Amino acid sequence: MRRGSSKKGSANSTTSTNSSAMDLFRSASGKAATKELERIDQLFCSYSNESSGMIDPEGIEHLCSDLEVEHTDVRILMLAWKMHAEKQGYFTLEEWRKGLKALHADTIVKLKKALPELENEVRRPSNYVEFYSYAFRYCLTEEKQKSIDLESICELLELVLGSQFPQQVDLFIQYLKTQTDYKVINMDQWMGFYRFCNEISFPDFNNYDEELAWPLILDNFVDWVKSKQS
Amino acid sequence: MSLLINIDASLSCWLLYTAVSWAWGIRLTLIKMNERKTINLEQGRDFMQKGITKLKNILEGLPEPQFSSEEYMMLYTTIYNMCTQKPPHDYSQQLYDKYRESFQEYITSTVLPSLREKHDEFMLRELVKRWSNHKVMVRWLSRFFYYLDRYFITHRSLPPLNEVGLACFRDLVYTEVNGKVRDAVISLIDQEREGEQIDRALLKNVLDIFVEIGMGQMECYENDFELSMLKDTAAYYSRKASNWILEVSCPDYMLKKVQNELLSVYATQLLEKEHSGCYALLRDDKVVDLSRMYRLFSKIPQGLEPISSMFKQHVTAEGTTLVKQADDAASNKKAEKRDVAGLQEQALKEAFEIFCNKGVAGSSSAELLATFCDNILKKGGSEKLSDEAIEDTLEKVVKLLAYISDKDLFAEFYRKKLARRLLFDESANDEHERSILTKLKQQCGGQFTSKMEGMVTDLALAKENQSHFEEYLSNNSNVSPGIDLTVTVLTTGFWPSYKSFDLNLPAEMVKCVEVFREFYQTKTKHRKLTWIYSLGTCNINGKFEPKTVELIVTTYQASTLLLFNLSDRLSYQEIMSQLNLSDDDVIRLLHSLSCARYKILIKEPNTKTISPTDTFEFNSKFTDKMRRIKIPLPPVDEKKKVIEDVDKDRRYAIDASIVRIMKSRKVLGYQQLVMECVEQLGRMFRPDVKAIKKRIEDLITRDYLERDKDNPNVFRYLA
Numbered sequence: 001m002r003r004g005s006s007k008k009g010s011a012n013s014t015t016s017t018n019s020s021a022m023d024l025f026r027s028a029s030g031k032a033a034t035k036e037l038e039r040i041d042q043l044f045c046s047y048s049n050e051s052s053g054m055i056d057p058e059g060i061e062h063l064c065s066d067l068e069v070e071h072t073d074v075r076i077l078m079l080a081w082k083m084h085a086e087k088q089g090y091f092t093l094e095e096w097r098k099g100l101k102a103l104h105a106d107t108i109v110k111l112k113k114a115l116p117e118l119e120n121e122v123r124r125p126s127n128y129v130e131f132y133s134y135a136f137r138y139c140l141t142e143e144k145q146k147s148i149d150l151e152s153i154c155e156l157l158e159l160v161l162g163s164q165f166p167q168q169v170d171l172f173i174q175y176l177k178t179q180t181d182y183k184v185i186n187m188d189q190w191m192g193f194y195r196f197c198n199e200i201s202f203p204d205f206n207n208y209d210e211e212l213a214w215p216l217i218l219d220n221f222v223d224w225v226k227s228k229q230s
Numbered sequence: 231m232s233l234l235i236n237i238d239a240s241l242s243c244w245l246l247y248t249a250v251s252w253a254w255g256i257r258l259t260l261i262k263m264n265e266r267k268t269i270n271l272e273q274g275r276d277f278m279q280k281g282i283t284k285l286k287n288i289l290e291g292l293p294e295p296q297f298s299s300e301e302y303m304m305l306y307t308t309i310y311n312m313c314t315q316k317p318p319h320d321y322s323q324q325l326y327d328k329y330r331e332s333f334q335e336y337i338t339s340t341v342l343p344s345l346r347e348k349h350d351e352f353m354l355r356e357l358v359k360r361w362s363n364h365k366v367m368v369r370w371l372s373r374f375f376y377y378l379d380r381y382f383i384t385h386r387s388l389p390p391l392n393e394v395g396l397a398c399f400r401d402l403v404y405t406e407v408n409g410k411v412r413d414a415v416i417s418l419i420d421q422e423r424e425g426e427q428i429d430r431a432l433l434k435n436v437l438d439i440f441v442e443i444g445m446g447q448m449e450c451y452e453n454d455f456e457l458s459m460l461k462d463t464a465a466y467y468s469r470k471a472s473n474w475i476l477e478v479s480c481p482d483y484m485l486k487k488v489q490n491e492l493l494s495v496y497a498t499q500l501l502e503k504e505h506s507g508c509y510a511l512l513r514d515d516k517v518v519d520l521s522r523m524y525r526l527f528s529k530i531p532q533g534l535e536p537i538s539s540m541f542k543q544h545v546t547a548e549g550t551t552l553v554k555q556a557d558d559a560a561s562n563k564k565a566e567k568r569d570v571a572g573l574q575e576q577a578l579k580e581a582f583e584i585f586c587n588k589g590v591a592g593s594s595s596a597e598l599l600a601t602f603c604d605n606i607l608k609k610g611g612s613e614k615l616s617d618e619a620i621e622d623t624l625e626k627v628v629k630l631l632a633y634i635s636d637k638d639l640f641a642e643f644y645r646k647k648l649a650r651r652l653l654f655d656e657s658a659n660d661e662h663e664r665s666i667l668t669k670l671k672q673q674c675g676g677q678f679t680s681k682m683e684g685m686v687t688d689l690a691l692a693k694e695n696q697s698h699f700e701e702y703l704s705n706n707s708n709v710s711p712g713i714d715l716t717v718t719v720l721t722t723g724f725w726p727s728y729k730s731f732d733l734n735l736p737a738e739m740v741k742c743v744e745v746f747r748e749f750y751q752t753k754t755k756h757r758k759l760t761w762i763y764s765l766g767t768c769n770i771n772g773k774f775e776p777k778t779v780e781l782i783v784t785t786y787q788a789s790t791l792l793l794f795n796l797s798d799r800l801s802y803q804e805i806m807s808q809l810n811l812s813d814d815d816v817i818r819l820l821h822s823l824s825c826a827r828y829k830i831l832i833k834e835p836n837t838k839t840i841s842p843t844d845t846f847e848f849n850s851k852f853t854d855k856m857r858r859i860k861i862p863l864p865p866v867d868e869k870k871k872v873i874e875d876v877d878k879d880r881r882y883a884i885d886a887s888i889v890r891i892m893k894s895r896k897v898l899g900y901q902q903l904v905m906e907c908v909e910q911l912g913r914m915f916r917p918d919v920k921a922i923k924k925r926i927e928d929l930i931t932r933d934y935l936e937r938d939k940d941n942p943n944v945f946r947y948l949a
Contacts, residue, residue, distance in 0.1 A: 146931050186931040195942060213900030213943040216923040 037097070039106035044096045055091040067112050074159050075115050078122045081134045088141050129194065135160045136190045147184035150176050157193075165197040175221050182217055189215045203229075268319050274312045275328065278374070281305045282332050285370055289363045290340070297370075305374040313377050322382040329375050329391060333398035336367070345407055350414050351432070357411060358435045361399070361442075368395030393445065400443050408454045411436060415455070416462050423466065596636045597869065600643035603627055603666065608651050609658045620662055628669040635916040638883075641678060642876045646726050646868055648682055652689050653718065653765055674913070684724035692718040702749045711742045719750070719759070727875065728762045734810045735763070736792040739785070763789075772830065776853035781830070782860040786811070790819050791830065794848040801845045813842075814866075820846065822863045828854065830861070880915060884925045887911055889934055892947035900926075900943045 047059035055063065064071040083099030085091055091099075103118060105111040122131045135156055139148050148156070154173045161169045172193065176182070192215040200208050205226070210219050281301070287294040312321040341360050348356045372379065372391035379391050389397070415436055422428045440451040606615075606623055615623070634640060651657040663686060671679040696716055703710050735743065743761060750759060766785030770792075771778050783791070786809075793800060793808055800808075806816045817840045824831040824846060825838055831846045887910045891903060898906075904922050911917050926945065929935045938944035 146933070186927070188930045188937055189927065191937075192942075211901065213923075213926075213937070213945070216920060216927055219920070219923070 036106045040100045057089040066108050078118050081131050132194050147186040153185045168197050175224050189217050310377045337402045354436050361439050364399045404443050596640035597643045604647035608656045624666045628673050638914045639876050642872050681724045688720050709745050711745045715742045717746050733763045774852045775850050780858040784863045799847045802842050828861050896947050
């Protein structure tokens with residue numbers, strides 16, 4: 001465990017030397033930019049864990065309380081998406097810089113103000129598919145993990161689709177909790193459900209065609225809902 | 231010429247099949263010969279003519295010794311030699327011509343005159359004889375001239391020898407006589423229509439000539455024979471019809487008459503025709519033919535009766551015997567009736583398949599069929615039946631299997647039952663076991679039966695192994711465990727999977743196991759032995775107060791009983807922990823020993839069921855009028871496990887099929903994929919579309935497939 005974390009720390013330091021070379025390059029382009037970057041780095045330092053050089057779950061919790069949002073709030077997930085954060089519960093310096101620069105936020109106040117803007121950006125349909133699939137990938141925490149357990153999936157669905165398709169998500173979660181065929185959900189089924197919400201008329205499922213290549217879990221879901229309705 | 235016999239003696243015993251290496255051996259010798267002499271055309275021809283004349287004499291039935299391999303080799307060698315001499319002495323073309331001329335000469339001088347002088351049936355007989363002779367001649371001559379086929383003909387793209395030979399007959403004989411032959415055949419057929427006896431074999435042989443002469447094409451048969459035959463048939467029946475019209479006035483009556491003449495008289499004969507009769511039609515699902523048969527025969531009074539009785543026989547003979555096993559007889563009768571009605575509706579095939587694949591009282595037909603086989607094949611099952619009757623029934627069962635879509639399920643059940651028959655020595659007859667496997671193999675392919683055959687072979691090997699073991703024990707008397715031990719070593723892959731528990735064996739048996747392991751290691755080092763105690767049986771002596779009784783029990787039961795050698799009284803919990811078995815097994819064991827017919831153990835309290843709070847005591851007062859008794863242990867219901875196993879196997883089969891298809895197609899629409907998959911697997915079982923979909927889902931997770939980014943109904947193969 002210890003060895004693992006120290007490894008990550010060293011890997012991280014190499015990336016930071018790389019980016020400091022970039023900083024030199026940037027300094028020529030403008031003092032303001034350098035200043036902004038410095039402040040972003042400072043902000044990072046105020047949340048990061050010194051030994052690992054990353055913002056860890058504890059740091060994120062701290063950050064959330066400063067932003068006055070719950071750490072389970074969808075906006076934190078959006079922030080992670082903006083940063084292209086790879087590992088759930090952690091932000092590296094590089095990810096932090098990428099995200100905050102794009103949001104033009106170098107203080108916690110600015111970051112807080114940027115959140116509604118960020119939400120609007122994500123909610124644009126073209127971005128939303130990407131965000132939706134990112135949400136799934138973000139939850140794959142183990143190496144070679146391909147699917148996510150139902151409990152997490154239900155939470156994640158609620159989080160990312162709950163406001164957009166409340167009825168579908170509600171029913172689907174109900175279904176997932178009653179059925180016994182599936183214990184995990186893969187990416188294809190996850191994406192399939194998004195397509196399902198967007199394409200299939202609800203609650204009659206009139207244009208749902210079982211003959212098509214919908215993932216079986218959705219066939220079963222539709223059967224389940226229909227038998228419930230009748 | 232004598233120079234040619236200069237071949238190594240050992241070559242002379244070789245046959246033509248090895249012609250390549252044979253020619254090679256000769257070539258070495260010939261190189262030497264070439265240095266000495268070149269064969270000129272005249273010389274060679276003379277020599278060959280002798281061979282050809284001899285062949286003709288043999289064909290004509292004149293006294294002539296058969297070709298010896300030496301003679302035959304000399305002919306080949308001469309020709310080989312003449313073809314390989316340096317130009318201008320390369321006589322390949324001349325030899326090719328000579329080959330053709332030999333046939334032409336023989337045909338014009340002998341064959342045609344003999345045909346011309348005969349007529350009608352006699353001419354047909356002569357023709358059949360001449361044709362078969364001709365084929366013999368072609369075979370022999372083309373062997374002599376074989377070297378031409380290999381080089382000269384291939385290089386010049388000329389017709390091969392065999393074809394040239396057959397063409398000679400076609401051009402000279404067939405073209406001349408085919409008209410006469412056709413007329414003769416048709417007149418024979420007419421004779422039969424009028425009720426005379428004719429030589430059907432002859433007819434068949436003549437028609438074969440029409441077919442064979444086409445060399446793979448049916449044109450000769452169709453144009454030269456079939457056309458006229460059909461015309462004549464039409465003419466014959468219209469002639470008949472007009473005669474009948476003259477004879478009778480009432481059209482109704484006429485209709486009956488026609489039916490009578492055409493159908494009723496021949497009905498039984500027609501229906502019972504072996505290859506195209508009603509049974510065959512039923513067997514081969516010829517729905518259209520059957521419906522035509524139904525329409526025609528429905529006009530004849532009582533005409534349908536034989537058909538429906540045949541159909542009933544077909545369905546019920548096989549269906550009911552199988553269904554007899556089922557507990558719900560009432561529902562079966564309904565099923566049959568529905569299916570007989572199916573004939574009238576001409577929805578025959580579907581109905582029959584539905585019937586076949588309908589589960590009866592919770593058991594699938596696949597299982598019932600396997601059970602039926604078991605009842606026939608096991609001891610005491612059908613000893614009253616004659617061998618022929620058993621063979622016949624087995625034949626029917628295998629035929630019936632064609633209608634069952636879950637062939638894999640049948641195979642699994644069959645294997646379970648076969649395993650029981652083999653391991654518990656319950657098989658009545660080895661011959662029948664092998665015979666049905668052969669039949670199954672013919673019907674379903676080698677893959678279907680390979681495991682079953684492996685099981686039968688295993689048992690033969692096990693017997694051998696046992697005798698080695700006994701020999702080993704007699705040579706090493708110090709290691710003998712003091713108990714007779716028979717071990718059947720089986721190959722894991724062939725047999726159904728059995729649960730192997732870590733049963734705590736009694737010390738006496740542990741010793742046996744050790745001794746055998748020791749022995750087996752002297753034979754082979756790299757095999758892992760897994761003991762399956764649940765299949766074992768023991769003969770133990772129960773020293774009861776009234777008398778000693780020999781008990782035939784399973785290894786589990788014996789282990790349980792032996793516990794009472796050490797303690798007088800044991801609780802359920804003690805027994806379970808000492809045996810190290812599951813609750814289910816312990817309950818089953820104790821029930822067989824304390825609640826069933828033979829109460830070897832006394833249960834406290836004395837009830838009919840086993841509960842975890844019971845205690846048990848050895849019943850020293852037990853006795854029976856027999857000196858030896860078998861205490862049965864009811865087998866666990868394996869149905870669920872078999873179905874589970876089959877289900878698992880199907881998952882693999884579907885996975886493999888999808889991957890195979892996608893590997894070759896790379897990108898494929900969903901529907902197409904499902905269709906191909908169903909087609910591939912249809913021979914073994916009918917995969918459920920949902921099952922396929924489920925496997926697709928799984929293969930996506932395992933990165934074998936992905937959904938196309940732009941078209942969600944298309945999958946891509948990920949290499």
